[in-house]
Amino acid sequence: MSDNKSLLTIKDVYASIEEKQIIKGFNLDIKPGEVHAIMGPNGAGKSTMGYVLSGREGYEVNSGTITFNGKDLLEMEIEERAAAGLFLAFQYPVEIPGVSNLEFLKASVDAIREANGEEPITSSELLKQAKEACKQVDLPLAFLKRGVNEGFSGGEKKRNELMQMLLLKPKLCILDETDSGLDIDALQMVAAGVNSQRSPERSFIVVTHYQRLLDYIKPDFVHVLADGKIVKSGDASLALELESQGYAWLETHKDEDNIEG
Amino acid sequence: MTVQVEIDEALGREYEAGFISDIESETFEPGLDESVITRISKMKNEPEWMLEWRLGAFREWLKMEEPDWALVDYPKIDFQAISYYSAPKSMKDKPKSLDEVDPELLRTYEKLGIPLIEQQMLAGIAVDAVFDSVSVVTTFREKLQEAGVIFCPISEAIVEYPELVKKYLGSVVGRKDNYYSALNCAVFTDGSFVYIPKGTRCPMELSTYFRINEQNTGQFERTLIIADEGSHVSYLEGCTAPQRDENQLHAAVVELIALDNAEIKYSTVQNWYPGDENGKGGIYNFVTKRGICHTKAKISWTQVETGSAVTWKYPSCILKGDDSVGEFYSVALTRGRQQADTGTKMIHLGKNTKSTIITKGISAGRSNNSYRGLVKMAATADGARNFTECDSLLIGDKCGAHTFPYIESRNPSAIVEHEATTSKVSDEQMFLCRQRGLDPEKAVSMIVNGFCKEVFKELPMEFAVEASKLLEISLEGSVG
Numbered sequence: 001m002s003d004n005k006s007l008l009t010i011k012d013v014y015a016s017i018e019e020k021q022i023i024k025g026f027n028l029d030i031k032p033g034e035v036h037a038i039m040g041p042n043g044a045g046k047s048t049m050g051y052v053l054s055g056r057e058g059y060e061v062n063s064g065t066i067t068f069n070g071k072d073l074l075e076m077e078i079e080e081r082a083a084a085g086l087f088l089a090f091q092y093p094v095e096i097p098g099v100s101n102l103e104f105l106k107a108s109v110d111a112i113r114e115a116n117g118e119e120p121i122t123s124s125e126l127l128k129q130a131k132e133a134c135k136q137v138d139l140p141l142a143f144l145k146r147g148v149n150e151g152f153s154g155g156e157k158k159r160n161e162l163m164q165m166l167l168l169k170p171k172l173c174i175l176d177e178t179d180s181g182l183d184i185d186a187l188q189m190v191a192a193g194v195n196s197q198r199s200p201e202r203s204f205i206v207v208t209h210y211q212r213l214l215d216y217i218k219p220d221f222v223h224v225l226a227d228g229k230i231v232k233s234g235d236a237s238l239a240l241e242l243e244s245q246g247y248a249w250l251e252t253h254k255d256e257d258n259i260e261g
Numbered sequence: 262m263t264v265q266v267e268i269d270e271a272l273g274r275e276y277e278a279g280f281i282s283d284i285e286s287e288t289f290e291p292g293l294d295e296s297v298i299t300r301i302s303k304m305k306n307e308p309e310w311m312l313e314w315r316l317g318a319f320r321e322w323l324k325m326e327e328p329d330w331a332l333v334d335y336p337k338i339d340f341q342a343i344s345y346y347s348a349p350k351s352m353k354d355k356p357k358s359l360d361e362v363d364p365e366l367l368r369t370y371e372k373l374g375i376p377l378i379e380q381q382m383l384a385g386i387a388v389d390a391v392f393d394s395v396s397v398v399t400t401f402r403e404k405l406q407e408a409g410v411i412f413c414p415i416s417e418a419i420v421e422y423p424e425l426v427k428k429y430l431g432s433v434v435g436r437k438d439n440y441y442s443a444l445n446c447a448v449f450t451d452g453s454f455v456y457i458p459k460g461t462r463c464p465m466e467l468s469t470y471f472r473i474n475e476q477n478t479g480q481f482e483r484t485l486i487i488a489d490e491g492s493h494v495s496y497l498e499g500c501t502a503p504q505r506d507e508n509q510l511h512a513a514v515v516e517l518i519a520l521d522n523a524e525i526k527y528s529t530v531q532n533w534y535p536g537d538e539n540g541k542g543g544i545y546n547f548v549t550k551r552g553i554c555h556t557k558a559k560i561s562w563t564q565v566e567t568g569s570a571v572t573w574k575y576p577s578c579i580l581k582g583d584d585s586v587g588e589f590y591s592v593a594l595t596r597g598r599q600q601a602d603t604g605t606k607m608i609h610l611g612k613n614t615k616s617t618i619i620t621k622g623i624s625a626g627r628s629n630n631s632y633r634g635l636v637k638m639a640a641t642a643d644g645a646r647n648f649t650e651c652d653s654l655l656i657g658d659k660c661g662a663h664t665f666p667y668i669e670s671r672n673p674s675a676i677v678e679h680e681a682t683t684s685k686v687s688d689e690q691m692f693l694c695r696q697r698g699l700d701p702e703k704a705v706s707m708i709v710n711g712f713c714k715e716v717f718k719e720l721p722m723e724f725a726v727e728a729s730k731l732l733e734i735s736l737e738g739s740v741g
Contacts, residue, residue: 057692078692082698087696096707097711098711099707099708108694108698108699111699111703112697168697
């Protein structure tokens with residue numbers, strides 16, 4: 001089912017938080033350049049999957065395998081996964097008071113470059129890239145000097161996540177409900193930022209509760225997650241179907257279409 | 262690996278200044294009585310009045326009790342088991358220039374990152390290097406003299422400038438002030454003396470670097486800084502000591518006098534040996550620092566405290582003159598079994614006096630970190646203002662942070678504001694940093710540096726960088 005061209009292969013993963021089973025037999029295969037949307041009702045385990053992939057503490061993988069870019073992802077530390085090109089855009093980005101955005105970006109870019117055997121970025125190059133990124137996500141340049149997410153509004157925090165993504169140039173971006181709490185203008189802007197980063201070398205997992213984000217970010221595949229596993233997969237039209245029918249519709253159809261073996 | 266384990270590992274660092282210099286020293290036998298004090302005074306060729314002053318302090322000290330109100334716990338100190346004087350033998354003949362100074366001494370300072378050869382030094386910083394009980398070298402003295410600035414070991418000032426010393430020594434911290442200051446008055450051996458003449462802006466940063474080397478020796482330094490009317494000086498002290506299993510006592514007194522319209526900025530980067538993970542060894546740092554501000558004068562204390570097994574220290578300002586300003590900016594980091602009880606006293610006497618207190622306490626490991634501060638508004642302090650902000654950051658769940666603010670206001674027009682916060686290095690912050698590629702050590706050090714930023718920006722540039730690095734080293738292995 002996966003071949004050597006896959007960027008990410010998740011096979012029959014079971015994962016738990018504090019002994020509570022959340023993910024129950026998750027399978028997914030993503031090739032470079034693909035955009036996969038994961039939708040599902042609250043409590044289905046959408047955010048959990050993002051944390052499992054990024055290696056967050058407390059999220060224990062009980063069985064199954066995850067291969068990322070040919071490597072065993074589950075053997076890697078959080079920062080090693082980041083260095084390998086895995087990026088998680090947080091649903092609720094945390095504040096780091098006193099650490100300026102620019103400092104944070106520099107430390108982050110340098111840490112990832114160092115892990116990949118590259119020289120640190122020069123301050124002037126970083127500043128240039130950061131300014132461009134600011135423009136792209138429509139954040140005033142003054143934000144570069146402000147503390148990371150310190151006093152930012154919900155929308156500003158989301159844009160800030162996107163700015164980090166633009167600078168880190170990951171291979172796989174996981175957007176964890178990036179659309180939540182955004183008005184339509186901000187949503188379009190975030191989508192434009194993501195679309196500008198679509199490339200044959202970069203894949204996306206777009207985790208969302210609502211279909212509306214997918215009006216702007218066109219997914220190649222849509223997966224429906226319910227009770228810890230993918231119960232239905234399809235193309236972009238599946239999202240529209242879900243939108244019109246609601247998740248309850250899923251309950252009546254999941255047995256016949258369950259792709260999970 | 263849990264976040265706690267990561268932090269613990271990141272804080273498990275080596276103490277880089279822990280080496281011992283192989284220097285032949287002349288050290289007094291342990292013990293303290295009037296004859297020891299007389300001997301110290303003789304060694305320093307002091308005038309009779311100085312000896313009398315010391316003996317007076319000693320007699321007061323004998324009547325005093327060791328204070329026990331601080332939130333620190335350590336075995337009773339045996340003051341008879343300490344040696345009160347130790348000096349490198351090579352210093353006996355008072356080297357006239359750097360060429361005559363024992364190369365091993367110079368190497369010691371070089372290893373600590375303080376080259377004493379003027380050509381190699383950071384431009385614009387003059388250094389007084391105090392090794393155990395004596396000042397080894399004071400650099401750039403001639404250049405400073407051109408500006409009329411006196412910067413020399415206090416032992417020399419007692420002989421050369423007796424009038425200034427007599428007038429100001431003990432004028433801010435009296436002999437009976439407290440237990441450790443009384444002891445210091447009796448047995449102090451060296452330290453720095455600074456005098457900035459009227460209307461003079463000191464042309465360079467002045468700094469004193471204290472090093473304790475000899476075993477079982479107490480260091481009792483005395484610093485006296487006088488900024489005459491309308492003058493300005495920025496002064497920095499740094500301290501380190503070898504890694505030894507025994508505790509060593511450091512009981513210093515610093516007095517600052519800012520006359521009308523003068524400004525003194527006093528910065529400390531304290532990195533005494535903190536003891537090992539289990540609390541064995543380390544310096545007991547019992548220090549009295551106080552300054553007096555005359556009319557429109559300003560004293561600003563900035564301290565970065567990362568070392569010592571036990572710290573007991575409250576740099577304070579007496580705001581005597583109208584419109585005078587006192588500031589206290591502090592970062593205190595404790596880890597392992599370190600205990601710090603530190604803060605400030607702002608005594609507002611004059612009208613429209615202002616004080617600002619910003620403290621950042623960081624506790625890791627099994628350490629205890631307390632802020633203790635007093636803001637006193639006297640009946641005469643019309644329109645006086647204080648703003649206090651005390652922030653504590655906890656790393657892990659076995660450490661403690663405490664805040665003891667005391668406010669006494671006898672003037673209804675005075676305004677006192679106090680803000681306090683306690684936060685933790687959160688799992689979310691660690692996760693965000695690591696998800697962006699930072700290892701746990703870098704993550705903690707970045708979060709802590711951000712927490713301290715308000716204080717670091719008060720330090721002279723070079724030292725802000727140094728302090729930030731020191732914090733990084735201090736945090737190594739503390740991630741958990």
